Amino acid sequence: MKTSSRNIILICTFFMIGAFFFPFWKIILEAPQYPEGLEMKIWLYKITGDVEKINGLNHYIGMKLIHEDEFPEFKIMPWALGLLIAFGMFGAIMRKRTLIWSWVAALAVAGGVAFYDFYQWLYDYGHNLDPHAAIKVPGMSYQPPMLGYKQLLNFLAGSFPDIGGYLVIAAALGIVSVAVYEQFFRKK
Amino acid sequence: MKKIRLILVGMTLIALIGGSFTSCKPKKVGSLMAGDAAQKVYVAPGKFDDFYFFTSGGFSGQLGVYGLPSGRLLKNIPVFSQDPTTGWGYTEESKPMLNTSHGFVPWDDSHHPELSKTNGEDDGRWIFINGNNTPRIARIDLTTFRTVDIIEIPNAGGNHASPFCTENTEYVVGNSRFSVPLDGKDDVSITTFKENFKGAATFIKVDPQSGEMSVAFQIVVPGFNYDLARAGKGVSHDWMFFTSYNSEQAHNLLEVNASQNDKDFVMAINWKKAEELIAQGKGKKIPARYLHNMYDETTHSATSKEEKEVTIITAEEMPGVVYYVPCPKSPHGCDVSPDGKYIVASGKLAATIPVFSFEKLQKAIENKAFEGEVSGIPVLKYEEVLAGEVQQTGLGPLHTEFDDKGFAYTSFFVSSEIVKWDLEKRVVVDRAPTYYSIGHLCVPGGDSRKPSGKYVIALNKITKDRYLPTGPELTQSAQLFDISGEKMTLLLDFPTIGEPHYAQAIAAEKIVKNSKKFFKIEENTNPFAAKSEAEAKVVRKGNRVDVYMIAIRSHLNPDNIEGIKMGDEVYFHVTNLEQDWDVPHGFAVKGANNSELLIMPGETATLKWTPTRTGMFPFYCTDFCSALHQEMQGYARVSPASANVPLTFSGGATAAESK
Numbered sequence: 001m002k003t004s005s006r007n008i009i010l011i012c013t014f015f016m017i018g019a020f021f022f023p024f025w026k027i028i029l030e031a032p033q034y035p036e037g038l039e040m041k042i043w044l045y046k047i048t049g050d051v052e053k054i055n056g057l058n059h060y061i062g063m064k065l066i067h068e069d070e071f072p073e074f075k076i077m078p079w080a081l082g083l084l085i086a087f088g089m090f091g092a093i094m095r096k097r098t099l100i101w102s103w104v105a106a107l108a109v110a111g112g113v114a115f116y117d118f119y120q121w122l123y124d125y126g127h128n129l130d131p132h133a134a135i136k137v138p139g140m141s142y143q144p145p146m147l148g149y150k151q152l153l154n155f156l157a158g159s160f161p162d163i164g165g166y167l168v169i170a171a172a173l174g175i176v177s178v179a180v181y182e183q184f185f186r187k188k
Numbered sequence: 189m190k191k192i193r194l195i196l197v198g199m200t201l202i203a204l205i206g207g208s209f210t211s212c213k214p215k216k217v218g219s220l221m222a223g224d225a226a227q228k229v230y231v232a233p234g235k236f237d238d239f240y241f242f243t244s245g246g247f248s249g250q251l252g253v254y255g256l257p258s259g260r261l262l263k264n265i266p267v268f269s270q271d272p273t274t275g276w277g278y279t280e281e282s283k284p285m286l287n288t289s290h291g292f293v294p295w296d297d298s299h300h301p302e303l304s305k306t307n308g309e310d311d312g313r314w315i316f317i318n319g320n321n322t323p324r325i326a327r328i329d330l331t332t333f334r335t336v337d338i339i340e341i342p343n344a345g346g347n348h349a350s351p352f353c354t355e356n357t358e359y360v361v362g363n364s365r366f367s368v369p370l371d372g373k374d375d376v377s378i379t380t381f382k383e384n385f386k387g388a389a390t391f392i393k394v395d396p397q398s399g400e401m402s403v404a405f406q407i408v409v410p411g412f413n414y415d416l417a418r419a420g421k422g423v424s425h426d427w428m429f430f431t432s433y434n435s436e437q438a439h440n441l442l443e444v445n446a447s448q449n450d451k452d453f454v455m456a457i458n459w460k461k462a463e464e465l466i467a468q469g470k471g472k473k474i475p476a477r478y479l480h481n482m483y484d485e486t487t488h489s490a491t492s493k494e495e496k497e498v499t500i501i502t503a504e505e506m507p508g509v510v511y512y513v514p515c516p517k518s519p520h521g522c523d524v525s526p527d528g529k530y531i532v533a534s535g536k537l538a539a540t541i542p543v544f545s546f547e548k549l550q551k552a553i554e555n556k557a558f559e560g561e562v563s564g565i566p567v568l569k570y571e572e573v574l575a576g577e578v579q580q581t582g583l584g585p586l587h588t589e590f591d592d593k594g595f596a597y598t599s600f601f602v603s604s605e606i607v608k609w610d611l612e613k614r615v616v617v618d619r620a621p622t623y624y625s626i627g628h629l630c631v632p633g634g635d636s637r638k639p640s641g642k643y644v645i646a647l648n649k650i651t652k653d654r655y656l657p658t659g660p661e662l663t664q665s666a667q668l669f670d671i672s673g674e675k676m677t678l679l680l681d682f683p684t685i686g687e688p689h690y691a692q693a694i695a696a697e698k699i700v701k702n703s704k705k706f707f708k709i710e711e712n713t714n715p716f717a718a719k720s721e722a723e724a725k726v727v728r729k730g731n732r733v734d735v736y737m738i739a740i741r742s743h744l745n746p747d748n749i750e751g752i753k754m755g756d757e758v759y760f761h762v763t764n765l766e767q768d769w770d771v772p773h774g775f776a777v778k779g780a781n782n783s784e785l786l787i788m789p790g791e792t793a794t795l796k797w798t799p800t801r802t803g804m805f806p807f808y809c810t811d812f813c814s815a816l817h818q819e820m821q822g823y824a825r826v827s828p829a830s831a832n833v834p835l836t837f838s839g840g841a842t843a844a845e846s847k
Contacts, residue, residue: 053768056741060815134742134816 062133246687259682268296312698323347421528504564589634707790745840747822774810
């Protein structure tokens with residue numbers, strides 16, 4: 001493996017450390033009464049933003065309250081990402097292509113699990129509604145989108161990566177590119 | 189034939205003469221309307237105005253807030269008068285704000301808003317306004333647009349020359365329009381006016397951080413009618429100027445008896461010197477009784493404190509503090525130019541405007557250029573202080589403000605117009621009619637070191653044919669003129685609440701950035717606050733029943749209360765648990781003899797309710813808060829005093845769980 005490839009991977013893993021200091025994902029809600037929008041920021045280990053306001057509004061449709069301590073993920077995710085970063089660094093320092101490929105595989109698995117889990121939560125919040133809720137629209141569920149925008153009654157809900165998310169995505173793309181380059185394009 | 193010819197000639201002559209008579213009738217000065225006036229005041233939906241415009245409510249006792257240039261009403265801030273809409277002066281928390289040494293006074297006559305200043309410029313922190321009738325000054329916090337401080341002024345009658353402030357808001361002042369004998373020595377014959385009646389030039393200290401007011405000292409001055417005041421600026425920083433009329437010291441039929449002297453006075457006070465004398469212990473502490481009421485933003489409650497003494501100095505005993513400058517005739521405004529060099533006085537029964545020079549005033553004092561004295565106070569020679577007079581102005585100059593280009597704008601009550609004149613050349617350059625009977629006028633920042641040259645606003649007493657009639661009582665009004673060009677052009681008329689004696693305007697950005705959105709619930713230290721659903725409860729102590737109620741979209745908790753009995757005094761302490769902007773809740777209960785509550789997010793407010801009969805009393809949220817606002821209600825049951833109904837309550841989460 002070229003020195004520059006190693007360096008790129010190291011830089012990418014440093015980028016990923018940034019995910020500990022910035023929110024990873026965000027959910028945006030806009031409505032006529034909230035022109036400024038409400039935002040929920042999901043970090044690796046906590047939720048910030050207008051959670052109280054969102055909870056206050058969600059009770060009309062019977063959605064469960066969003067509480068940080070109900071998510072065991074917040075205890076697991078920092079470790080998972082930490083391990084991934086350490087593994088990436090190790091692979092780079094060892095300069096082993098196979099290690100890098102296994103890193104990519106690990107990332108794919110972790111990402112897959114994370115998105116599946118995220119989808120489960122969104123589904124749960126969107127469908128498991130209090131039968132005593134004040135506002136019940138037959139056939140209506142309130143599952144926010146995984147990515148992009150979706151209209152939910154008077155609210156336009158959006159779901160997008162935040163800074164931390166973009167850092168990890170950029171880093172992952174960088175490392176995959178290095179792996180592909182090392183595998184297929186490097187002149188032996 | 190001759191006769192017919194004669195008749196024809198005669199008729200022609202009559203027609204000619206008649207025609208020339210009617211064409212002789214002088215045309216009225218038409219108001220200059222800008223062709224694009226509508227565009228200049230049009231603030232598109234969703235866009236903001238450039239200026240906040242604060243108008244005194246006059247006999248409404250309140251303070252109006254408008255946007256300029258649109259003239260849209262934004263808020264009516266309750267100050268000296270009870271306001272059932274917000275509960276101001278009705279809630280247990282706000283009632284102490286209207287306490288005075290005369291007891292609870294639920295009304296006043298508010299005249300002059302005054303923005304706080306830093307380095308002579310409006311800083312947007314607070315706005316002060318005077319209560320004329322029961323002498324008081326109020327301070328309104330411009331982060332919450334609420335009255336937070338009201339101080340009573342002892343030894344005063346008709347606090348009209350108030351609450352004008354010094355360049356760094358070191359002091360706001362007050363003075364008697366109706367001179368009275370000192371408190372406690374006032375049971376005397378009215379005919380002893382000259383001997384016993386005094387003015388009290390009052391200097392109220394304003395804490396530079398908290399804004400809290402306190403009476404620093406009063407200067408006892410001769411018993412004239414003190415009308416308006418302005419502080420010096422820059423070179424004249426240490427001075428405060430008051431106008432006075434009734435130098436005749438009449439005590440009856442003032443209309444005639446106080447209009448005899450050709451000249452009354454501008455009173456110049458060296459407040460820095462007075463401050464020094466007080467610091468040297470030259471002041472005298474005399475007993476007095478006045479109240480100071482403060483509103484606390486964390487307890488959401490007001491407290492009244494009784495003050496028992498005040499420091500006075502007597503003008504005639506302290507040479508070098510007070511001087512009189514003769515001024516034609518019954519002056520109203522005395523306004524200091526932005527650079528502090530000139531003092532423009534407006535004699536409301538005069539036809540010229542005298543412009544006094546601060547430099548000449550200093551020289552005249554140095555050279556002892558006195559023409560005599562009044563009650564031991566030196567009267568300076570008019571000519572020695574005068575920079576010049578503005579001639580051929582109009583009739584009845586009242587009040588002057590300045591722009592940023594060296595022009596002054598003076599209102600004329602009698603001739604109902606604004607006259608624009610050149611401050612250095614002292615010549616009239618333009619005039620514009622007002623509809624009708626303008627009192628004060630306002631240029632944004634026009635009393636400060638940095639006036640804006642955009643608008644002048646006329647504050648009119650009479651509107652007659654300007655608006656749709658509304659029975660015998662018609663609206664007062666403000667008129668907006670564009671002064672950015674050479675000629676003043678009328679842009680807009682808009683009605684005001686109460687009488688706009690005076691108004692001040694300030695660039696919006698100075699206030700917008702500090703505007704508060706809600707009160708943090710965790711900072712609420714009201715002893716009766718219920719800061720969560722779990723804290724909602726009803727407690728009985730003898731015949732006092734305290735309801736610790738919460739309000740949150742869309743329920744009140746508790747919402748079912750039984751066990752209240754005749755003879756009980758019920759206190760509904762309602763805490764709004766919302767933590768978002770623009771989500772107030774209201775609270776009203778059937779048969780309440782006071783008002784409703786309007787509770788801002790994070791705030792606690794208390795309504796006292798004494799049931800007058802047994803039965804069922806619905807209560808509900810009065811501010812349309814949400815989709816389920818109509819469901820935000822409850823019941824209180826009132827039973828006879830002898831009844832055996834236990835005190836019970838339920839609501840909110842507890843009620844839902846027990847289902």
